[in-house]
Amino acid sequence: MTGENDTRRGRSWAMTALLCAAVLIAACGGGDREEAMTRAEEPRPAADEGAGTQAAPVIESVVLDVDGETRHLSDLPFDHSWDLVLPAPVHMSWMDDQIHGLLFMQLTNGQIHGIDIYSGETRWVTRPLPKLIKSQHQPCVVSEEVRRDNGEIFKDERLYVISEDKLFVFDCHYGQLIWRYHLGRNGSYGFEPSSGPFAIGSLGSLRVFVGDWEGRIRVVAYEQEKDRPYLKWQFPLRAVASAQPTGMEGLTYVGDRGGMMRCFDLDREVQWIYNARAPIIAPGMVRGRTLYFGAEDNIMHAIDRRTGRELGALFLESPVRSRPFAFNDDPHHIYAFAGGRSDVGAKAAVQGLHSFYTADDNIPYKDVEKHYLEVERMAKEWFAEGITRVVASSPGHLYVTRKNSNVILDLDRRTGEINWNWSLDEERKGEDRTVHLVEYTDSTDEIRTIVTVNADGHVIAYRLFGHQR
Numbered sequence: 001m002t003g004e005n006d007t008r009r010g011r012s013w014a015m016t017a018l019l020c021a022a023v024l025i026a027a028c029g030g031g032d033r034e035e036a037m038t039r040a041e042e043p044r045p046a047a048d049e050g051a052g053t054q055a056a057p058v059i060e061s062v063v064l065d066v067d068g069e070t071r072h073l074s075d076l077p078f079d080h081s082w083d084l085v086l087p088a089p090v091h092m093s094w095m096d097d098q099i100h101g102l103l104f105m106q107l108t109n110g111q112i113h114g115i116d117i118y119s120g121e122t123r124w125v126t127r128p129l130p131k132l133i134k135s136q137h138q139p140c141v142v143s144e145e146v147r148r149d150n151g152e153i154f155k156d157e158r159l160y161v162i163s164e165d166k167l168f169v170f171d172c173h174y175g176q177l178i179w180r181y182h183l184g185r186n187g188s189y190g191f192e193p194s195s196g197p198f199a200i201g202s203l204g205s206l207r208v209f210v211g212d213w214e215g216r217i218r219v220v221a222y223e224q225e226k227d228r229p230y231l232k233w234q235f236p237l238r239a240v241a242s243a244q245p246t247g248m249e250g251l252t253y254v255g256d257r258g259g260m261m262r263c264f265d266l267d268r269e270v271q272w273i274y275n276a277r278a279p280i281i282a283p284g285m286v287r288g289r290t291l292y293f294g295a296e297d298n299i300m301h302a303i304d305r306r307t308g309r310e311l312g313a314l315f316l317e318s319p320v321r322s323r324p325f326a327f328n329d330d331p332h333h334i335y336a337f338a339g340g341r342s343d344v345g346a347k348a349a350v351q352g353l354h355s356f357y358t359a360d361d362n363i364p365y366k367d368v369e370k371h372y373l374e375v376e377r378m379a380k381e382w383f384a385e386g387i388t389r390v391v392a393s394s395p396g397h398l399y400v401t402r403k404n405s406n407v408i409l410d411l412d413r414r415t416g417e418i419n420w421n422w423s424l425d426e427e428r429k430g431e432d433r434t435v436h437l438v439e440y441t442d443s444t445d446e447i448r449t450i451v452t453v454n455a456d457g458h459v460i461a462y463r464l465f466g467h468q469r
Helices: 002-025 029-040
Strands: 078-085 090-094 102-107 112-116 122-125 140-147 153-163 166-171 177-182 199-200 208-214 216-223 228-236 246-248 251-255 260-264 271-277 283-287 291-292 299-304 310-315 326-328 331-340 350-365 371-383 386-394 397-402 407-412 417-422 436-437 450-452 460-465
Touching: 078 102, 090 450, 153 199, 153 251, 177 228, 177 310, 199 246, 283 326, 283 331, 291 331, 291 350, 299 350, 299 371, 350 386, 386 407, 386 450
Parallel strands: 310 371
Antiparallel strands: 078 460, 090 102, 102 112, 112 122, 140 153, 153 166, 166 177, 199 208, 208 216, 216 228, 246 251, 251 260, 260 271, 283 291, 291 299, 299 310, 326 331, 331 350, 350 371, 386 397, 397 407, 407 417, 436 450, 450 460
């Protein structure tokens, strides 16, 4: 029986690899296409026969919906860590790996609070924003190392937020407003941003990318000599960019609802364009040479972020409508939520969390003088149906919930199985019941904290101390 299963899994992997190779090679010339396809059908070379070649894992896609054994806080590796009473209820919250350990919360009074995730200490409070931040305008956090004239290096950490049609920039050390910019200037009053901001570049070459509902991408810069922000340039996408741009190393990736993913440099030059052929409504994730993102035709794409060439594509049962995420200690897996109802007319699909295996690989041509064809091996490992939020993580584990649920589930990252469940209502009952959970992913697995908030703004944090049992 084991032999039959191994054979079936092997055939499944081979078909997945062959499909990826076929899609990738479609852009090659006729002779190259035939040669590469021939090589894809041949047995893969051993590790010492081709640089970058890696053995394919034995994997199987599964759907798991069991919730494990019910536990109580006294039986869990989590302990009550800290409390905080805020002056108003919480409107939204977020964290970002670029500034590790800082929790951002906007309250219903418009203020943003910067809170130490480990101690619960409020580091700073901003002035109230004119309007509450919309969910589609996800804020951006940037940490840059800057060298002073005397040679000293310091970290310039900033928070970029859109409220109404204004862009606000705050210092993340003290919460002070650095500058703001009215996005509706230059004859476009009533400008309505379609995406959250994305900032890239150092102080002298700062660029802030924002999509608008007129089918353009706008880029704001800052002139240090005159101490003023200004519209640096804009580009006609001819389709709405509702997915927050992302990028690194001076390159910014902008996906739109027309299905195009574009790569811009700091000065408006389009480095490449990739046609996904379906609306892109969720941000991408960059890891190494690869940009991962999903489209509305149920395909997870992996493209070379430097050239825009497709490295791999994986067909799913539902579209990816959120940013993929990954962990530093696991270079061969990425995770992404799929399903739900989008705002582009697509039907509701089964919701859940995917785990994907990924690995760089090379396909050699018969002509040994040609360079290897670089590809990204991708395969589904498991799908945990009904999971809609990640609220913490630790090595090998994800702490997740189902939609509109206060039950924490411990999900094994290797198998997708749920080990145990714990209801937050055990600790927070009646008027103290949890109405807001902080959703975040921590690539370092060091935060290990579940943050809960009641309707009055009373925050309770539970932290995993030591190792998971």
